[in-house]
Amino acid sequence: MDVLTLGDTSFEMPLDPAWEVTYFDEDYSKADVRFNTGKYPVLGVKIISLDEPKYKKNNKLKDYLFDPILIESHPDLQIKISPNEVYGIEYQANLESGEKVKVWRKATIIGSRTVRLVTLALSWMSNPSSDKAVNNILKEIEKKLEQCNFIAKETNLDIEAKVSARISRLKQEVISPWNGLSILMPASWPYEINKQEKTLVSRVTGYEEAMVFLNCDEINIPDSTKITPEYMQQIASSIGEDEKIKDISLLSTGKEVYLISCNKAEKDGDAGLVLNNYFWHIFAVKEKVMIRLHFTYVFPDMDDKFLYQIVNVLNENIKNLKLE
Structure with missing residues (x-):
């Protein structure tokens, strides 16, 4: 089975065999996914790890899933919780360029203080023809996201996050x-x-x-x-x-x-x-x-x-x- 793997196995998601993944040598925490539609649209995927000894679990990791702009534009956005305690949101927006963008964010706790957050974003130029093709892609992405996994062991991405936090303190x-x-x-x-x-x-x-x-x-x-x-x-x-x-x-x-x-x-x-x-x-x-x-x-x-x-x-x- 084809699998998208990011951040030293920090995040994994199954892929359709027809999808093409581009990894980046300079940054193992991100990737681009293309479909059987040519160069566009592109699904950008990025994972980060944060050392957060004082995270607030009782707010469903809202502090990490939402940024200030999103809180202002989508204050009532629902946070969904999976059976394995992965918290997620999704939303769609219109960009000033005329493009549409669909964003998924998922976060979870690893160990006692590590927060992992993955963001997936698909943008496309909206028109009747492209919207129909993209809607099919969106459905397939959501099916794959239901099977995504954050590996439970500490990874190099988590270690780097702890070092960065230690430096910042x-x-x-x-x-x-x-x-x-x-x-x-x-x-x-x-x-x-x-x-x-x-x-x-x-x-x-x-x-x-x-x-x-x-x-x-x-x-x-x-x-x-x-x-x-x-x-x-x-x-x-x-x-x-x-x-x-x-x-x-x-x-x-x-x-x-x-x-x-x-x-x-x-x-x-x-x-x-x-x-x-x-x-x-x-x-x-x-x-x-x-x-x-x-x-x-x-x-x-x-x-x-x-x-x-x-x-x-x-x-x-x-x-x-x-x-x-």
Whole structure:
């Protein structure tokens, strides 16, 4: 039997053998379904997982099935409940483009705190001929939806949702390790700062071997010296000569302020571990002084998505640091 499977088996729905599914390599949580009518209409399907420790089950997951616009336009929309405690709504609307759209949303609870929500939307240009063909398709979709399934075990999609929620709950504060530098950092991380040598060492709370290092050096330069994009490109190219360096990037973050970022995996022979190293190099000119900030985030190569998401947190914080 042909089956639509999304989000690491988070959602499954049987399909007619004549239907064609398109999956997306960059996003395993969505797919397009086409029918035996050519390119159109297309059924778009998208599933999300949410870590919700305080969800309200007594309102039939209305907080997730409805968005503010839908509450305003369809306040009395009925929430249907299946025997396996899947909550669902469906509605039809006319778009400004002249198209019609039929939407189905289904949500359920997995475990004690995970909400999975799938949205299916079919749009088409309405006319007597197309409406007749689409009505038959709608009936078939609804038959298949009655047999849909949310697998009960935790999936990678659920794990990613928990990591994203954990990141969003990460409290941050602005720190000034020494005069002239301010940066946003997680408030719960311990720090060791040497103001004279302008160094900082921090540890990701709960991880003994996940650490952030920062050191700064300052070089007096002649008035005529300018940091140009071409000069920075040469430095980036020099760093990239190391074959182990990956994802090298050059970005201007302000007037005469540049950021080079990259990463590198290395094996620690003593510990027998592969260590992931993420580097950020800031180059800035302030009053005849070139300031160079070198950040390194290092953590063991392990199956912990949270440590990888920290890269994005640090990247945003470093891009937006303040030099005075």
